[in-house]
Amino acid sequence: MRIHARHMLMGDKWVSDALVTSAAGKIASIDLGVRPEPQDHRVDILLPALANLHSHTFQRAMAGMTEVRAAGKESFWTWRDLMYRFLNHLKPDHYEAIAALAFMEMQEAGFASVGEFHYVHHQQCGASYDDPAELSARVFSAANETAIGLTHLPVLYTYGGVNQEPLSGGQLRFANDVEGFLKLHEACASQLGHLPKDSNLGIAPHSLRATSPSDLTQVLGARPSGPVHIHIAEQMREVAEVQAKLGARPVEWLLDHVEVDARWCLVHATHMSDAETAALAESGAVAGLCPITEANLGDGAFNGPRFLEHGGAFGIGSDSNVRISVAEELRTLEYSQRLRDMQRNLMIKGSGSVGQALYKWAAQGGAQALARASGEIKVGLWADLVALDQDHPSLCALKPDQLLDGFCFAGGNDLVTDCWSAGRHMVKDGQHAHREAILSRYRSAMSDLVSAL
Numbered sequence: 001m002r003i004h005a006r007h008m009l010m011g012d013k014w015v016s017d018a019l020v021t022s023a024a025g026k027i028a029s030i031d032l033g034v035r036p037e038p039q040d041h042r043v044d045i046l047l048p049a050l051a052n053l054h055s056h057t058f059q060r061a062m063a064g065m066t067e068v069r070a071a072g073k074e075s076f077w078t079w080r081d082l083m084y085r086f087l088n089h090l091k092p093d094h095y096e097a098i099a100a101l102a103f104m105e106m107q108e109a110g111f112a113s114v115g116e117f118h119y120v121h122h123q124q125c126g127a128s129y130d131d132p133a134e135l136s137a138r139v140f141s142a143a144n145e146t147a148i149g150l151t152h153l154p155v156l157y158t159y160g161g162v163n164q165e166p167l168s169g170g171q172l173r174f175a176n177d178v179e180g181f182l183k184l185h186e187a188c189a190s191q192l193g194h195l196p197k198d199s200n201l202g203i204a205p206h207s208l209r210a211t212s213p214s215d216l217t218q219v220l221g222a223r224p225s226g227p228v229h230i231h232i233a234e235q236m237r238e239v240a241e242v243q244a245k246l247g248a249r250p251v252e253w254l255l256d257h258v259e260v261d262a263r264w265c266l267v268h269a270t271h272m273s274d275a276e277t278a279a280l281a282e283s284g285a286v287a288g289l290c291p292i293t294e295a296n297l298g299d300g301a302f303n304g305p306r307f308l309e310h311g312g313a314f315g316i317g318s319d320s321n322v323r324i325s326v327a328e329e330l331r332t333l334e335y336s337q338r339l340r341d342m343q344r345n346l347m348i349k350g351s352g353s354v355g356q357a358l359y360k361w362a363a364q365g366g367a368q369a370l371a372r373a374s375g376e377i378k379v380g381l382w383a384d385l386v387a388l389d390q391d392h393p394s395l396c397a398l399k400p401d402q403l404l405d406g407f408c409f410a411g412g413n414d415l416v417t418d419c420w421s422a423g424r425h426m427v428k429d430g431q432h433a434h435r436e437a438i439l440s441r442y443r444s445a446m447s448d449l450v451s452a453l
Contacts, residue, residue: 001383001423004036005046006390007400010377012360014400018046022383025198025422030379041425043418044390045403047359048376049112050326051149051366051384054229054267054288054317056117057099057139061446062086063322084170088124089449092138095120097438097445099142102321104432106148109413110326112384112421113149115317115370117204117229117267119157119174121184126172132180133187140195145434147424149384150195151370153204153229154188156181156219162209162245174206178218185223198382198422200371202227208242208250213257220258227263227371229288230254233276234268234299251276260285265369267317270300277303281312286369291332293319301336304347315366327415330358330408355405383423388415 001022008018010030019031019040036042066082099116106114116139122128131137136154143150157174160167167175176184185203192201203223205211207230211219220228233239233250242250251272254260260283267288269280280287289302297320307314316329334354337346348357360376367375374384388403390396394410395403407415419427426433 001420001425002037002040003046003385003387004034004040004042005387006044007403008046008377009048009356009404014403020046020377020383020385022423025196025382025424027377027379027381027383030377041418043387045388045395046377047110047386047388048363048374049110049384049386049419049421050359050363051315051370051372051374052106052111052114052318053265053286053315053366053369054117054290054319055102055106055114056119056320057102057142058087058090058095058120059083059319060102060105060321060324061094061098061449062320087120087170087173090120090124092134094445094449095135096138096142097441099139100145100438101442102318102324103142103146103148104435104438105321105324106318107146107419107421107427108416108430108432109324110386110416110419111148111318111324112386112419113151113198113366113370113372113374115151115153115202115227115229115265117153117155119155119204119206121154121176122173124173126167126175131187132184133191136184136188137191140191143199144195145438146432147196147421147426149198149372149374149382149421151200151202151227151372152188152192153202153227154181154184155204155206156215157206157210158215159210159212162241164212178215181219182222196422196424198372200227202229202371204229207231207238208246208253209238213246216258225263227265227369229265229267229369232266232269233271234294236271236300239271249273249276251280255279255283262368263371265315268294268299270294270302272303274303274306277306277312278310281307281310284313286365287312287314288317288369289314289333290317290319291329291336292323292325295332295336296320296322301340302333304333304337305341308347308349313365313368314361315369316362325413327407327411327413330355330362334358334408353401353405355408356401358408359404383420385418385420386416387418389417
């Protein structure tokens with residue numbers, strides 16, 4: 001593969017007339033100040049593609065179904081009840097079709113890889129499939145079809161609340177004790193070999209309310225390496241319940257009782273004290289932020305400026321997939337800070353381009369969270385790359401050092417012309433190579449699913 005870019009972001013600097021080649025999915029060489037050759041794929045703007053660090057693909061099919069106000073106060077918890085009812089009708093074929101659509105849309109938005117936080121394991125009644133990894137296998141199939149880079153994160157979900165209440169209703173599809181979870185993880189590991197070499201496997205204890213301290217200790221002991229992702233402090237009610245049961249706020253308790261380090265990603269680290277914010281930043285873990293979903297659910301705003309002040313790492317995820325957009329996730333993150341603090345240009349240390357700072361940190365943090373050798377354009381890293389159209393009205397008047405401000409604050413998915421996942425060139429001229437087949441199967445699955453709702 002040979003890509004010639006008029007402008008390319010390399011580290012902190014913009015360079016011109018760059019030629020990037022790849023071999024075996026990794027960046028093999030970078031040459032600057034060269035003229036394009038006839039065999040080169042020519043692009044306007046070349047960037048390191050972001051990793052989507054947190055996704056529940058099946059929720060993509062729920063987009064638009066939960067935006068009607070019911071009697072009483074709407075919240076995350078009423079949304080969750082609707083999600084459980086939706087799960088009662090979801091079959092394996094549906095799951096695979098939805099995952100393929102979401103993965104395709106991620107690539108068309110500029111994500112080269114995804115961390116799938118996968119907690120739907122069983123049949124509607126809660127009974128296991130003959131293959132405990134049946135639904136994970138459907139995720140793998142969708143990843144193979146779309147050629148997105150996958151870090152699979154099977155979820156341990158044991159309890160209905162922090163007081164170890166039994167699971168019920170839609171939660172039965174998530175259920176595993178530690179022994180069952182480790183068997184599931186082994187089954188996933190055996191099937192992962194059928195995916196490309198850049199695929200990865202981690203673990204995801206769902207949250208402090210859905211696991212117990214002893215279960216968490218057992219799982220971490222059994223899987224001492226690889227990514228660890230956990231939902232941590234998304235809701236004020238969750239914080240209060242954990243504090244009442246465990247004697248500390250969720251982030252505080254986790255940092256005090258578990259060796260949290262660079263392999264951890266704390267998702268929705270929204271409601272933290274100043275002390276927790278500083279301590280999480282200094283731990284080396286990644287804060288997994290999902291600004292569109294967090295805004296959609298009314299979760300609250302992450303304390304970005306204080307986190308950056310203490311050197312924290314963050315990445316972004318599409319979570320519920322109600323809207324899949326790199327630019328909009330970054331824009332929503334910055335705007336949430338502005339609305340809270342009534343100031344501008346907050347997600348940056350010192351001076352400079354806010355869009356470029358947001359993009360660079362999200363690229364690096366997402367790569368770290370997925371244990372993926374990517375996040376910048378550098379020889380030896382995976383060729384996770386995205387190209388933008390400089391002739392687009394959002395960019396055509398801008399200088400190179402303003403391009404990511406244009407993308408983040410005025411742009412959208414229509415700026416993306418190409419996307420490569422470990423060198424696999426699946427998005428060309430803004431569209432995925434398998435778009436029509438994926439859309440056709442998704443529409444058929446939704447027709448069947450909606451008729452059952």
